Amino acid sequence: METTIKRMFRFPLLYVIAEEKAAEGTLPIKEEDTRQVTMLGTKKSFVFVYEATELRRGYYEQTGIELTVTDFFGWMKRKVFVSSPLTIVVTPKITEIKYTSPPLQNKSSTGSSNLSSKRDHTVVSGVRDYQPGDRMSWIHWKTFAKTQTLQTKTFESQQSKEWCLILDGTQEELFEEQVEFCASILAAAVKKRETLSFLFAGAKQVFIQGIHTNDQLKQALYKMAQLQPEPIEQFEKSLPEHRLLENNSGIYFVTSNLSKEWAQVLQRTSKQSGPAVCFLLRPLEDSVEKIGGLIDQSIRIVPLTPSQFPNAFMEVMKP
Numbered sequence: 001m002e003t004t005i006k007r008m009f010r011f012p013l014l015y016v017i018a019e020e021k022a023a024e025g026t027l028p029i030k031e032e033d034t035r036q037v038t039m040l041g042t043k044k045s046f047v048f049v050y051e052a053t054e055l056r057r058g059y060y061e062q063t064g065i066e067l068t069v070t071d072f073f074g075w076m077k078r079k080v081f082v083s084s085p086l087t088i089v090v091t092p093k094i095t096e097i098k099y100t101s102p103p104l105q106n107k108s109s110t111g112s113s114n115l116s117s118k119r120d121h122t123v124v125s126g127v128r129d130y131q132p133g134d135r136m137s138w139i140h141w142k143t144f145a146k147t148q149t150l151q152t153k154t155f156e157s158q159q160s161k162e163w164c165l166i167l168d169g170t171q172e173e174l175f176e177e178q179v180e181f182c183a184s185i186l187a188a189a190v191k192k193r194e195t196l197s198f199l200f201a202g203a204k205q206v207f208i209q210g211i212h213t214n215d216q217l218k219q220a221l222y223k224m225a226q227l228q229p230e231p232i233e234q235f236e237k238s239l240p241e242h243r244l245l246e247n248n249s250g251i252y253f254v255t256s257n258l259s260k261e262w263a264q265v266l267q268r269t270s271k272q273s274g275p276a277v278c279f280l281l282r283p284l285e286d287s288v289e290k291i292g293g294l295i296d297q298s299i300r301i302v303p304l305t306p307s308q309f310p311n312a313f314m315e316v317m318k319p
Contacts, residue, residue, distance in 0.1 A: 169202020
């Protein structure tokens with residue numbers, strides 16, 4: 001962090017101590033690392049610099065800078081607080097992932113057949129509010145002419161062919177790794193021009209629909225910076241199988257411990273809407289014991305360790 005501090009007069013001062021102040025418990029840096037002593041003399045300005053390295057994911061609130069000054073004779077010593085509110089947002093770490101969208105499945109009485117994952121931009125089904133990053137060719141100009149409000153066309157395939165990425169917010173073990181993996185999936189999908197929805201499934205749910213632009217990804221990462229695990233006391237009441245899960249082509253579920261309740265939700269959802277892929281952040285030998293008897297063939301289990309994140313979707317595509 002770098003701040004330039006100027007004063008209104010050149011009265012000689014022996015030194016000035018500048019120290020960054022933060023809201024209690026928000027900045028995990030030692031006080032001595034945010035304090036700087038400068039021999040001031042008659043200088044009219046000086047630069048206050050300190051470095052905050054290896055900050056954990058989260059929001060950090062800084063309130064301002066406290067200055068302590070004294071003259072050459074030691075007659076005067078005074079402290080002044082300069083308000084300078086600042087919020088530092090540390091988003092999740094991103095790992096480069098080779099993202100490949102699985103083929104979409106169309107379930108019918110005669111079996112399943114692959115569908116193209118490309119959107120059909122010829123069948124307009126409605127309009128929605130314009131979002132930064134939408135193509136100009138998607139703008140519904142007739143609506144704009146009437147209301148002077150930008151509206152974007154929606155297409156049939158846009159409403160039903162997106163996968164939903166779900167982060168299990170009930171597990172504290174390996175939670176940071178889970179968040180980092182989800183953030184990496186979203187970044188990789190946007191880079192490939194794919195669209196994913198994101199659901200943080202904890203006591204306090206966060207749902208972000210249709211992430212497909214860099215601006216939308218940035219907003220999603222800001223929200224993910226605040227996520228914290230919180231066990232759900234009444235699972236069925238807190239996380240019913242509602243529209244967030246039922247209108248997707250498939251589900252990516254990220255957890256470190258697949259529970260019986262989540263296994264049941266994934267099984268039922270996969271039969272109603274589309275396939276479910278569970279990324280289980282454990283080594284294979286640990287995973288077998290954890291998931292034994294919880295699932296059937298409707299859920300694809302992909303055990304992972306952080307070192308395997310880059311090739312996670314290669315495992316998904318294996319027969």
